[in-house]
Amino acid sequence: MRTIVYRSFGGPEVLEPAEVDRPVPEPNEVLVKVHAVGVNPPDWKLRRGPYPPRWVTPPLVPGFDVSGVVEASGAYQGRFVPGDEVFGMILFPNPANAYSEYVVARPRQFARKPEGLSHVEAAALPMSGLTAWQGFEDSWDVRPGRRLLVHGAAGGVGHLVVQLAKQRGAYVIGTASAGKHDFVRRMGADEVIDYRAGDFARAVEPVDAVFDIVGGDYPERSLPLVKAGGAYLGAADISDEVGARYTARGVRWRRFQVEPDHASLAELAKVLNVHVDRTFPLEEAAKAHELAQSADFVGKIVLEV
Incomplete structure (x- = not known):
């Protein structure tokens, strides 16, 4: 599958496309085919050098916010079945590998995507x-x-x-x-x-x-x-x-540090209107990070997968 990786700390130029094996869900996880990924300050702060959590070392895949469709679930049937549209902030603050075609996480990291919310908007909202x-x-x-x-x-x-x-x-x-x-x-x-x-x-x-x-x-x-x-x-x-x-x-x-919370995410999606300033294809993650660090935008930036 396609992903974005950085093999050393540095500027946006260290982000590079790569091909890796698709993750396999553990019995208590779901596999999600990602449609869009939200870009957040921890993405580029972690990329440019030591930043809490300090234990992370390259190679790393950035990102925590995703929106997509459940592709498969582990042996233990959870809250979702294949075909369900979901979005969430997954695994934060642990590496979530969100700048990818597929991600795995526990079902409680996700909420159901509202029908009236596009994948781009949904990916911009969680964190x-x-x-x-x-x-x-x-x-x-x-x-x-x-x-x-x-x-x-x-x-x-x-x-x-x-x-x-x-x-x-x-x-x-x-x-x-x-x-x-x-x-x-x-x-x-x-x-x-x-x-x-x-x-x-x-x-x-x-x-x-x-x-x-x-x-x-x-x-x-x-x-x-x-x-x-x-x-x-x-x-x-x-x-x-x-x-x-x-x-x-x-x-x-x-x-305070934000934490995953599927129940609150479902509630806030009903009342908040997220503004997406720019979108970039996944392969242009470096350009998205350049813009994010410049602060020359309003609202959010999103990668489309």
């Missing part, structure tokens, strides 16, 4: 959607009247966070470059701040929570903005030192 969903469900009570600041509001996770927060009645402020403001507003944001035009901290009134997809110095710069009793949700990095300063201000903080 980003679950990050948004789990961040709210596990860490913050979203309700009318709450003010939320979303960093990276035009990105894969950010544009879904904006939608979810608005559906639950929050007042949403997003940060994004000027050329992406119209998109963020279409997703439902009440305000959009151009982070390149000045210090966002000077342009935003106090908020009840921050959902940070950017990391870097954003956790520290966001610190004065969060009201006591509020929350900082860090899908990106935040140091223990900065976290302690949030605690001292009476703000709950959490850095």
Whole structure:
């Protein structure tokens, strides 16, 4: 079968097409013929060098988000039968080999693909959607009247966070470059701040929570903005030192790692509209990674298999 592999860490150019044997499902797994693969930041961060989980070493096949059709199941009959259309974030954070024609995983890593969702859209949704969903469900009570600041509001996770927060009645402020403001507003944001035009901290009134997809110095710069009793949700990095300063201000903080959850995936697919900016054929995975690292897009990038 066709796949994409990298045999050493490096830039997008280390990605190369390869032919490998088709995987065989274990008794408690299903074999899925992949139609589309979502491109996510862990794909290219793992490719370019040491990044948690640090135990992974090349050769490796990138990717975790897939949408496709069940081809076969193992000896133990599970939730799906051949012909079922499914999508999911599989095996994360373990290597999932998703940039391939076929993948294997346990049935509970997948949800049934809704009829109204294309394979491209379905492949774009799992990791980003679950990050948004789990961040709210596990860490913050979203309700009318709450003010939320979303960093990276035009990105894969950010544009879904904006939608979810608005559906639950929050007042949403997003940060994004000027050329992406119209998109963020279409997703439902009440305000959009151009982070390149000045210090966002000077342009935003106090908020009840921050959902940070950017990391870097954003956790520290966001610190004065969060009201006591509020929350900082860090899908990106935040140091223990900065976290302690949030605690001292009476703000709950959490850095979290998304995890597979077929039940939540099925629910969020009913209410979130994922935006796919560009698609590439599987063989052009290197071009997809170049675009992903440039951040010169909105929403998601998908590989078609």
